[in-house]
Amino acid sequence: INPPVNELYRFNQLGFYPSEEKIAVLDTVVSGPFYIKELNSGKVVYEGLVSQPRLSAFSEKETVVIPFSQLRTKGTYFIEIPEVGKSLPFEIKDSLFSSLSKASLKAFYLQRSGTAIEAEFAGKWERPAGHPDTLVRIHPSAATAVRPAESLISSPKGWYDAGDYNKYIVNSGFTVGILLSLYEDYPQYAQSVSVQIPESANQTPDLLDEIWWNLEWMLSMQDPSDGGVYHKLTTPSFEGMIKPTECKQPRYVIEKSVTATLDFAASMAQASRVFAPFEKDYPEVSQKMLQASIRAFNWALQHPDALYNQRKMNANFKPAVSTGGYEDRSATDEFFWAATELYITTGNDKYTSYVKEYLPESFILPVWGNVSGLAQMSLIRHRDKLEKEMGSLSDSAGKQLINYADSCLAGVELAPYAAAYGRSSKDFFWGCNSDKASNQGIAFLYAYRLTNDRRYLTNALHSMDYLLGRNATGYCYVTGFGHKSPLNPHHRLAASDGIDEPLPGFLVGGPNPGKQDGCEYPSLVPDEAYIDILPSYASNEIAINWQGMFTYYVMALDATLRD
Numbered sequence: 001i002n003p004p005v006n007e008l009y010r011f012n013q014l015g016f017y018p019s020e021e022k023i024a025v026l027d028t029v030v031s032g033p034f035y036i037k038e039l040n041s042g043k044v045v046y047e048g049l050v051s052q053p054r055l056s057a058f059s060e061k062e063t064v065v066i067p068f069s070q071l072r073t074k075g076t077y078f079i080e081i082p083e084v085g086k087s088l089p090f091e092i093k094d095s096l097f098s099s100l101s102k103a104s105l106k107a108f109y110l111q112r113s114g115t116a117i118e119a120e121f122a123g124k125w126e127r128p129a130g131h132p133d134t135l136v137r138i139h140p141s142a143a144t145a146v147r148p149a150e151s152l153i154s155s156p157k158g159w160y161d162a163g164d165y166n167k168y169i170v171n172s173g174f175t176v177g178i179l180l181s182l183y184e185d186y187p188q189y190a191q192s193v194s195v196q197i198p199e200s201a202n203q204t205p206d207l208l209d210e211i212w213w214n215l216e217w218m219l220s221m222q223d224p225s226d227g228g229v230y231h232k233l234t235t236p237s238f239e240g241m242i243k244p245t246e247c248k249q250p251r252y253v254i255e256k257s258v259t260a261t262l263d264f265a266a267s268m269a270q271a272s273r274v275f276a277p278f279e280k281d282y283p284e285v286s287q288k289m290l291q292a293s294i295r296a297f298n299w300a301l302q303h304p305d306a307l308y309n310q311r312k313m314n315a316n317f318k319p320a321v322s323t324g325g326y327e328d329r330s331a332t333d334e335f336f337w338a339a340t341e342l343y344i345t346t347g348n349d350k351y352t353s354y355v356k357e358y359l360p361e362s363f364i365l366p367v368w369g370n371v372s373g374l375a376q377m378s379l380i381r382h383r384d385k386l387e388k389e390m391g392s393l394s395d396s397a398g399k400q401l402i403n404y405a406d407s408c409l410a411g412v413e414l415a416p417y418a419a420a421y422g423r424s425s426k427d428f429f430w431g432c433n434s435d436k437a438s439n440q441g442i443a444f445l446y447a448y449r450l451t452n453d454r455r456y457l458t459n460a461l462h463s464m465d466y467l468l469g470r471n472a473t474g475y476c477y478v479t480g481f482g483h484k485s486p487l488n489p490h491h492r493l494a495a496s497d498g499i500d501e502p503l504p505g506f507l508v509g510g511p512n513p514g515k516q517d518g519c520e521y522p523s524l525v526p527d528e529a530y531i532d533i534l535p536s537y538a539s540n541e542i543a544i545n546w547q548g549m550f551t552y553y554v555m556a557l558d559a560t561l562r563d
């Protein structure tokens, strides 16, 4: 008799590396033996005992762990526990993350605004150009004598922010920052990755070509007369779930803000040093970005209180704007990031006082609303060229990061899904798959690079296993990957293209008991509060900042573990 396939088996749906840890989880309690069988022959290749039950810290859920790290032979297998049934098949193989890595970067190409997406690069996801953004209006909140309200500027290209079609500087700067950090941390790897985009034939790595698509747009968001940067380029309200070419609402640039201007300054300073060796394809951009960064930083020094507040803005100016706010209560972390990147790029001591003043007391996971972690990562990364005081600030940032990683590992042996991530109800909120799971995974990778302690690398892999299937919903949270992945992400490009499969390679936001979208979720247990339906923007959207963190995370693992 053939026992039925049972989806209570949860594991990384991409499979396992031959020589790394291999763990599956059963989403219920049994005891006794499990068997790993070869798919074709049904032959038992490994047997072991399931763990003691592990209890969730915030739900009634109990799991058992199925460890089979000693099985190191490449092949295709399934798990079988007599009283439960069989699992779906999985592979043990090399280069586990190479196609996911490429797809995660390629997703940015698919997200490009203002250009036709060609079949040569995107296959069936080709589409005509939309949102040229060559005639963008100055919103009254952004008007000056030189650029009066309703006058026009050109601000093309860039990536669409997320499921919506707007372009927001805060989130763009953050995304560019984490992707540039990926390049700076793994330059050889990044140079070896080609993802077939229109620029692939040039001498510059595809990762940087893709980043340039967005940097070029960002440069056009700086007011040439004073150096301040518009907070966003947006329609007054969100468009419907329609194609780019069907969008008719006017597009505006909205008032300058200190957070947008500083995120711009930071990412431009970082980009300036990263692009310097690629003058052949990008002549003069390095200097141009540095000048833009310095001007932006100076504007921010003169307007430290220019925090974007959409409600206040709407009380004073028309048309009212209801799209993404990316509001912030403080710009000290943005000052810290911008000053750090400007210091690293220029060596100019004038920036050190801000770095000293704003250095936090602990490591802070970088998210769009708090960018300190990007600065801390840059300080750590550039330790060798930092002198005296800056060098010791870098050392303390390194210690803070290791302390953070260690704090995540306390009690991890008893984690119900055998990962540091996902053990606390606080791990689940809007965008948590990136802002917490991927982010923490990256912190483990940093701790590994700083210490060479393999425990950190293993835990980085475990949190990736979590995202790719070893979790409470059984989803592999990346479109187009795994046997159960999101089919209906909140993504206008995917919803309107008439193609059944979503655009591939995108990480979705993840479980979020806050359910701000008002959808009917199957459960409000924190790690189960996820629903794969189009309207669920609070659990099932995609976004460039989330994608940027995820791309860093999967590419860094690929770079570290590929043979």
Ligand code: 9MR
Binding pocket: 161, 162, 163, 164, 323, 324, 325, 326, 430, 431, 537, 541, 542, 543
């Ligand atoms: O990623 C943002 C998340 O941290 C916030 O909690 C949420 C509500 O303000 O907004 C998210 O960003 C959205 C943005 O405002 C508009 N584009 C879609 C973004 C992802 O949902």
